[in-house]
Structures are given as C-alpha cells and as structure tokens.
Amino acid sequence: MTEAKAPITQDVLTLPRQPAETDGRVNIVGLTRDQLRAALIDAGTPERQAKMRVAQVWQWVYHFGLRDFAGMTNLAKDYRAFLDRNFRIALPEVVTCQVSADGTRKYLLRIDGGHEVETVYIPEEDRGTLCVSSQVGCTLTCSFCHTGTQKLVRNLTPAEIVGQLMVVRDDLGEWPVPGEPKPEVRLVSNLVLMGMGEPLYNFEAVRDAMRVVMDGEGLSLSRRRITLSTSGVVPEIARAAEEIGCLLAISFHATTDAVRDVLVPINRKWNIETLLGALRDYPRLSNSERITFEYVMLDGINDTDDDARRLVRLIRGIPAKINLIPFNEWPGAPYRRSSWERIEAFADIIYKAGYASPIRTPRGEDIMAACGQLKSASARASRRRGAETGSQGAA
Numbered sequence: 001m002t003e004a005k006a007p008i009t010q011d012v013l014t015l016p017r018q019p020a021e022t023d024g025r026v027n028i029v030g031l032t033r034d035q036l037r038a039a040l041i042d043a044g045t046p047e048r049q050a051k052m053r054v055a056q057v058w059q060w061v062y063h064f065g066l067r068d069f070a071g072m073t074n075l076a077k078d079y080r081a082f083l084d085r086n087f088r089i090a091l092p093e094v095v096t097c098q099v100s101a102d103g104t105r106k107y108l109l110r111i112d113g114g115h116e117v118e119t120v121y122i123p124e125e126d127r128g129t130l131c132v133s134s135q136v137g138c139t140l141t142c143s144f145c146h147t148g149t150q151k152l153v154r155n156l157t158p159a160e161i162v163g164q165l166m167v168v169r170d171d172l173g174e175w176p177v178p179g180e181p182k183p184e185v186r187l188v189s190n191l192v193l194m195g196m197g198e199p200l201y202n203f204e205a206v207r208d209a210m211r212v213v214m215d216g217e218g219l220s221l222s223r224r225r226i227t228l229s230t231s232g233v234v235p236e237i238a239r240a241a242e243e244i245g246c247l248l249a250i251s252f253h254a255t256t257d258a259v260r261d262v263l264v265p266i267n268r269k270w271n272i273e274t275l276l277g278a279l280r281d282y283p284r285l286s287n288s289e290r291i292t293f294e295y296v297m298l299d300g301i302n303d304t305d306d307d308a309r310r311l312v313r314l315i316r317g318i319p320a321k322i323n324l325i326p327f328n329e330w331p332g333a334p335y336r337r338s339s340w341e342r343i344e345a346f347a348d349i350i351y352k353a354g355y356a357s358p359i360r361t362p363r364g365e366d367i368m369a370a371c372g373q374l375k376s377a378s379a380r381a382s383r384r385r386g387a388e389t390g391s392q393g394a395a
Contacts, residue, residue, distance in 0.1 A: 025088040028061055029166065030159030032211050043086040053079075055217070061089060062218025065166065065175035091163040092117075097171065109167065111136075111160045115153055117196055119164040121172070121188065129190040132164045134206055135197025140231050142251070142264050144296055146330040155202040161209035165191065165219060191221055193228045194249070200233035200240065207243050214246075223247070229294065234270040237278045241285030248282055249292040249323070250275070254302050255310040263302070276314060283319050290319045296327050297338035297346065308349035321356035 026039050036057065037050045045053055056075060060066040069075075069083040092109035095116065099105050105121040120131040136153035138145075165188065169175055172187045191213065193199040199206045210226060213219045226246035230237070240248065254260035260267040267275075279291055293315060297303050311322065324347055327337040338346075343359055350357035 023088075025086055027090045027159050028057065028087050029089060029091060030157060030162045030209060030212060032158075032208050033058065033215070035208075039087070044082065057083070058215070058218055062212070062215065063176065063220075064178055065169060067091075090159070091167050091170075092160060094167060094171070105168075105171070107164075107168065107171070109164065111156070111163075113154075117156065117160075117164075119168065119195060121168050123187070127189045128187045129192060130165060130168055130188050131192050131195045132161060133195030133197055134161060134193055134199040134202045138197050139201065140198055140264070140266055142231065142253075144253070144263055144298060144327060144333070144335050146333070150196075152197075155205055156197070158205050158209040158212065161205060162212050162219075165213060189221075189225060191226045192249075193226075198231055198233065199228050200230045200236040203236050203239065210244050210246060227292065231264050231266050232270050232275045233266070234274055234278045237282060238285060241282050245286045247289075247292070248279075248286070249294055250279065252293045252311075253296050253298075255307045255314060259302055263296075263298075272314065276318070279318055290321050293320055293322045294325060295322055296325045297343050298327050299336040299338045299342070301335060303338040303342050303346055305345065305349060308346045312350060312353040312355065315355070321358070322350050324350075324357060324359045326359070 026043075028036060028039075031039060033054055037054045040053050040057075041047050041050050053075075056072065060072045066072065067089050069080045069087070069089075072080055072083075075083075092111045095108040095110050097105055097107050103123045105123075107119045107121070108116055109119060110116050115136045117133040117136055119133060122129045122131065133156065135155050137150040139152045169188060174183070174187045176182045193206065206228070210223075213221050213226065214223055223244070223246045227249050228240060228244065228246050229249040229251060230240075231251045237248070240246075251264060252260075253263045254267075255272075257267060257271050260272060270278075282291060283289070293311075295302070295311070315322075324343055326340075326343060327333075327335055329335075329337060347357040347359055
C-alpha cells in the first residue's frame with residue numbers, strides 16, 4: 001500500500017493570498033479565527049483586545065450574515081471605521097440561479113479573475129443539502145462526469161468555498177435577525193464537497209474553509225453534517241481524518257482495476273487495493289460511523305450481479321454504506337443509465353449482504369444540476385464557440 005505522507009505543517013497565521021484586483025483590503029470571509037486575529041493585530045488592533053474583537057466580528061459575519069461593518073453596533077464607531085479601511089466582507093457574485101421543477105437550485109457564481117463555479121442546493125423533507133465546489137474545473141477526467149471534461153483552471157480559496165454557503169443562505173433568507181429567536185429549522189442543514197473539483201487536491205483551503213463552517217459560534221455545521229467526496233487521493237485520506245474529521249465518501253464506481261482505470265483514471269496511480277487499505281483506517285482516525293461508497297450505475301459497464309457480489313467482498317470489514325447513483329446523462333456522454341430493474345437487483349444483493357444500499361433519486365436533471373453534470377457556463381459556452389468555429393471552417 002502507498003504510504004501516506006506526514007501531515008504538512010502550515011502556519012495558521014499565514015493569510016490566504018489576496019487577489020491582485022482588490023483594493024488592498026483583506027477579505028475576512030474564509031479566515032480561520034487565528035488568521036483573523038493575526039490580521040486584526042497586523043492592521044493595528046491592540047493585541048490585548050484581539051480575542052474579543054475576533055469574537056465580535058465573527059458573530060456578525062458568520063452568525064448574522066452581516067455585510068457592512070457599520071452595522072456592527074456593539075463596536076465603537078471609530079473601530080468600525082478602522083475595520084472598513086482595512087477589511088472587506090466579499091462573497092462570490094451570483095450570475096444566475098436556476099430552479100428545477102423538483103425545487104433544486106443551481107447557482108452559477110463568479111469569483112475573482114472572472115472565473116465561474118456552480119453550487120447546488122437540494123431541499124428534502126428532512127434536510128437541505130448544499131453541494132459545494134472546491135476547484136474551477138477538475139484534473140481527474142473521470143469518463144462519466146461532465147465536470148471532468150472541463151480542464152482545471154485553479155483551486156478555490158477558503159473565502160470562495162465558505163462564500164458558496166453564505167451566498168445560498170442569503171438567497172434562502174436563512175440568517176437570524178439580531179434580537180429575534182433563532183429559527184429552529186435550518187434550510188441548509190448539510191454540506192457535501194461533491195461539486196466541481198477534487199477536494200483533496202486543494203487540501204489546505206478545504207480544511208480551513210471547513211474549520212470556519214464547523215465553528216459553533218458562526219455557521220455551525222457539525223462535522224457529521226459535512227461529507228467530503230474524493231476519487232481516491234490516498235496520501236491525503238489520513239490527513240483528512242486528522243485535520244478535518246468530517247464524513248468521507250469515495251467515488252468508487254467499479255469493482256475491478258481494469259474498469260476503474262477507465263471510469264476513474266486516478267485509479268492508475270492508487271488502485272483499488274491501495275485505496276481500500278487507506279480507508280480501513282479512516283473510521284478509527286475520524287471516529288466516523290461509516291464511509292459512503294458512491295457507485296454510479298452504467299448500463300453494461302459496472303452493473304452486473306457479479307459486480308455487486310465483488311463489491312461486497314471488496315469492502316468487507318469497512319463500516320460502509322453504498323450509494324447507488326443512476327447515471328445522470330449529459331450532452332455527448334459515452335454511457336447510458338442502467339435500467340431501474342438492474343439497479344434494484346444490484347441494490348438487493350448488497351442489502352442482503354448486510355449493507356445499506358440506497359438508490360439516490362436524481363435531482364435537478366432538468367437544469368443540469370444532478371450529480372456529475374456540473375460544468376460552468378463559461379466552459380460550456382467556450383466549447384460551443386469552438387464547435388461552431390470548427391463547423392464553419394469545415395464548411
């Protein structure tokens with residue numbers, strides 16, 4: 001098995017890089033508590049006051065969702081002016097918000113540099129799940145995934161990851177009002193790092209963003225309400241357990257290396273045996289209950305009874321559930337969705353072996369918001385322009 005590398009030590013007082021096009025003010029969004037404290041002191045806040053100022057600013061930004069320092073009424077006016085001179089509260093810009101017939105909402109967000117990412121909110125009876133992106137594009141080129149057809153542009157910053165949650169809470173009107181009782185029901189109750197990109201290839205930014213999201217005095221989503229999905233970046237799995245500690249999902253999708261090499265090419269670097277070896281330690285390291293194995297159902301590719309039985313043998317000994325995902329088709333996709341009868345037969349074999357095997361209900365297909373369908377509008381438009389130019393040249 002490939003040995004996991006030792007945790008990388010990062011100075012928590014180092015501030016994330018600020019985009020060149022800003023006015024020089026530091027964006028508070030995405031800073032951890034230690035980073036915010038360091039930034040306040042660096043700008044001139046007396047060190048003896050810094051802990052208190054962090055607590056005050058943190059509550060306004062992350063509990064109440066305030067965007068204007070002038071509204072932080074428990075701070076003196078001169079200190080509010082100081083904050084405004086040195087800091088900003090900046091979120092991604094909402095370009096479009098599409099609403100599916102089933103209530104799913106897909107947001108196209110513009111971030112620094114003019115790049116775009118997609119974020120999806122999925123309302124259900126007992127929860128509201130936000131699917132968050134960690135990169136612009138992706139390097140993994142999984143053959144069944146629309147996002148994988150968009151080349152990696154860059155990693156997202158902690159501000160851009162946390163900002164996705166804050167933008168959606170803005171849209172849903174979920175921020176508490178000072179002086180009024182806190183709402184009992186949360187519209188965004190769960191967060192999944194399953195959007196554009198591979199979270200473990202942007203580890204430090206994802207880790208810091210989740211520390212902000214999990215803080216109990218702000219956005220306050222517990223680690224058991226957060227799931228990180230990876231295609232199998234083996235050296236970072238132990239770090240994720242130790243430094244983030246959220247639930248883990250694996251984009252598995254095949255039961256032989258020959259098939260997984262095609263569907264999930266990262267398998268050529270860390271094969272099934274190596275990946276499963278790393279996963280056997282994860283529940284102990286993070287105290288998680290189960291690892292979720294995501295398995296997209298592809299007609300004639302990975303959906304036989306033999307595949308189901310092999311899957312059960314492979315994961316034996318790992319606390320797990322298997323999420324069966326009917327393939328969500330996209331223009332030019334090389335695969336078809338398995339029949340419902342085939343999916344149910346596959347699920348029945350897994351269930352009888354003692355594993356939960358829920359079949360995920362496709363959501364947001366009419367707005368290309370379902371699992372594996374995300375791709376920023378700018379990338380789609382660029383591809384269309386290229387196709388049009390090519391067809392004109394051929395003519």
